[in-house]
Amino acid sequence: MTAAIQIDNLNKTYVGGFRALKDVSLEIRRGEIFALLGPNGAGKTTLISIVCGIANATSGSVLVDGHDNVKDFRVTRTLIGLVPQELSTDTFETVFATVSFSRGLFGLPKNPEHVEKVLRSLSLWDRRDSKILTLSGGMKRRVLIAKALAHEPRILFLDEPTAGVDVELRQDMWAVVRSLQDSGVTVILTTHYIEEAEQMADRIGVINHGEVILVQEKRRLMQELGKRQLVLQLPEPLAELPASLAEFELERGEDGKELIYTYDTQGERTGITGLLAALGNAGIKFTDLTTSQSSLEDIFVGLVKKSA
Amino acid sequence: MNFHAVRAIYAFEMARTRRTLFQSIVSPVISTSLYFVIFGSAIGSRIAEIDGISYGSFIVPGLIMLSLLTESVSNASFGIFFPRFSGTIYELLSAPVTWVETLLGYAGAAATKSIILGSIILATANLFVDVQIAHPFWMLTFLVMTAVSFSLFGFILGIWADGFEKLQIVPMLIITPLTFLGGSFYSISMLPPFWQTVTLFNPVVYLISGFRWSFYENADVSVALSFGMTAVFLVACLLLIRWMFHSGYRLRS
Numbered sequence: 001m002t003a004a005i006q007i008d009n010l011n012k013t014y015v016g017g018f019r020a021l022k023d024v025s026l027e028i029r030r031g032e033i034f035a036l037l038g039p040n041g042a043g044k045t046t047l048i049s050i051v052c053g054i055a056n057a058t059s060g061s062v063l064v065d066g067h068d069n070v071k072d073f074r075v076t077r078t079l080i081g082l083v084p085q086e087l088s089t090d091t092f093e094t095v096f097a098t099v100s101f102s103r104g105l106f107g108l109p110k111n112p113e114h115v116e117k118v119l120r121s122l123s124l125w126d127r128r129d130s131k132i133l134t135l136s137g138g139m140k141r142r143v144l145i146a147k148a149l150a151h152e153p154r155i156l157f158l159d160e161p162t163a164g165v166d167v168e169l170r171q172d173m174w175a176v177v178r179s180l181q182d183s184g185v186t187v188i189l190t191t192h193y194i195e196e197a198e199q200m201a202d203r204i205g206v207i208n209h210g211e212v213i214l215v216q217e218k219r220r221l222m223q224e225l226g227k228r229q230l231v232l233q234l235p236e237p238l239a240e241l242p243a244s245l246a247e248f249e250l251e252r253g254e255d256g257k258e259l260i261y262t263y264d265t266q267g268e269r270t271g272i273t274g275l276l277a278a279l280g281n282a283g284i285k286f287t288d289l290t291t292s293q294s295s296l297e298d299i300f301v302g303l304v305k306k307s308a
Numbered sequence: 309m310n311f312h313a314v315r316a317i318y319a320f321e322m323a324r325t326r327r328t329l330f331q332s333i334v335s336p337v338i339s340t341s342l343y344f345v346i347f348g349s350a351i352g353s354r355i356a357e358i359d360g361i362s363y364g365s366f367i368v369p370g371l372i373m374l375s376l377l378t379e380s381v382s383n384a385s386f387g388i389f390f391p392r393f394s395g396t397i398y399e400l401l402s403a404p405v406t407w408v409e410t411l412l413g414y415a416g417a418a419a420t421k422s423i424i425l426g427s428i429i430l431a432t433a434n435l436f437v438d439v440q441i442a443h444p445f446w447m448l449t450f451l452v453m454t455a456v457s458f459s460l461f462g463f464i465l466g467i468w469a470d471g472f473e474k475l476q477i478v479p480m481l482i483i484t485p486l487t488f489l490g491g492s493f494y495s496i497s498m499l500p501p502f503w504q505t506v507t508l509f510n511p512v513v514y515l516i517s518g519f520r521w522s523f524y525e526n527a528d529v530s531v532a533l534s535f536g537m538t539a540v541f542l543v544a545c546l547l548l549i550r551w552m553f554h555s556g557y558r559l560r561s
Contacts, residue, residue, distance in 0.1 A: 014561065049561070052401075052402040053401060053402050053560075054398055054401045054402055054560060054561075055560055055561045056556055056560050056561070073404060074310070074404040075404075077402060077403060077404040078404050080402070082398070082399075082402050084395075084398050086395050088394055088395030088396045088398060089394075089396065090394070090396055091394065092324075092327060093320075093323075097323070100316075101316050101319075101320050102399060103312075103316075104312045104313060104315060104316025104319075105312075105313045105316045105317070105399060105400070105403045105405065106312075106313070106403055106404060107310045107312050107313055107403075107404055107405075108312060109312055147399065
């Protein structure tokens with residue numbers, strides 16, 4: 001099956017000489033939610049801009065549903081909807097007019113029923129006659145999403161869609177994204193809220209310094225790069241670890257009142273049973289124990305630091 | 309051809325005119341009426357006829373051209389500059405539209421507004437002075453060609469400008485002086501020979517001369533030359549806009 005988006009050896013060097021993208025190759029599968037993560041200036045927005053036609057690539061190719069995004073731009077741009085990072089709106093237009101404008105701009109005839117459906121799904125219907133100028137930041141963000149959905153795209157780019165949006169609104173937006181995915185729309189999002197990517201994405205891509213350093217199924221990524229820790233609370237601080245515990249490479253925390261054991265969930269043995277036995281043999285007692293798994297954020301920070 | 313996009317841009321721009329009706333239509337009509345009161349009646353009554361035409365009637369084509377040029381340039385330049393300034397240009401750049409469709413929407417709307425304005429000024433002039441139109445077809449042709457070509461020029465300005473100051477500086481410091489010095493209020497034959505030659509380097513002379521000929525069959529330069537120069541200017545603007553879109557000049561990074 002043709003990929004929703006196929007990017008091959010994409011390079012972008014700005015006039016000043018800054019290389020924003022370095023040989024980026026990436027495949028976005030149909031119907032998935034793909035989260036593109038990366039620190040500020042990593043190249044996320046440049047990549048999205050090239051795919052959508054806002055910026056020109058220096059070299060490389062982008063195929064959208066098998067069509068070249070430069071030669072067949074009419075086809076590819078009709079397939080794509082873009083929600084930009086900046087809150088760029090037509091200040092003096094009404095919500096309904098600006099969404100209808102977007103539909104026409106993308107080559108579709110007027111369809112008030114579809115515009116109504118989109119506005120209702122984003123809780124904007126009651127504000128349809130309001131000038132955008134009068135809307136809050138969160139509502140403006142919804143308007144941008146409505147504009148991107150006005151021409152019924154099959155691929156939706158969301159560039160930092162929930163920046164500056166309150167929790168309730170954010171959850172509403174993700175409900176919309178989920179329903180879009182259910183209807184077969186491919187969603188590519190960039191976000192600073194990594195827990196969102198953790199909750200929403202099927203696959204994760206990490207970009208840093210213009211290079212894609214990792215693309216992985218989210219679950220596999222969390223399993224492979226995520227680590228689990230066992231934390232033991234001690235009744236008394238432990239001044240020194242006995243030599244018999246050296247093989248477990250324990251860390252001491254909380255002024256010696258915590259012992260931290262890091263283990264691999266993918267390994268044949270976790271070593272927990274052996275550790276607990278060794279602690280008993282060494283006469284070390286504990287009052288409580290907890291286990292934790294590293295979040296996507298921990299993994300992301302680790303990857304970015306490693307590639308820096 | 310993406311007709312829906314052309315219609316969407318055109319309707320969007322025309323809606324902007326309706327929102328700013330006073331600034332777009334009423335204000336130029338009032339200022340032109342003042343020109344008629346001052347130059348046509350107060351001062352004009354003391355000026356002799358020019359080539360058998362009363363001074364008040366003589367200045368009508370020049371005054372229409374003055375408004376047509378400034379409004380075409382300012383409407384078209386603002387139309388494309390504001391999306392660049394506000395950031396909404398992203399939508400246009402990511403839409404399935406060609407440079408021709410974009411131009412038809414933006415410059416088409418700007419030219420329409422100017423033609424409506426020119427017609428209103430012509431109607432207003434009839435209230436003050438006697439206006440004859442000897443060649444209605446050519447009058448309309450010059451009106452449309454001038455509105456279109458200067459809307460194209462305004463569009464170029466809107467892409468070139470990187471701030472509001474630059475946007476205003478060209479109409480204020482170039483278009484208006486060239487129009488005033490292009491024979492809006494006088495015949496070039498009234499100038500000394502040296503300045504007559506200098507004036508021929510002013511492209512607006514050809515527009516006003518051709519337009520005035522369509523009213524009174526009275527021209528400073530040949531009508532064919534007027535038509536030719538206007539057509540050359542129009543084509544030059546089109547080629548420059550085509551280059552701007554293909555190269556991404558100040559549009560795509």
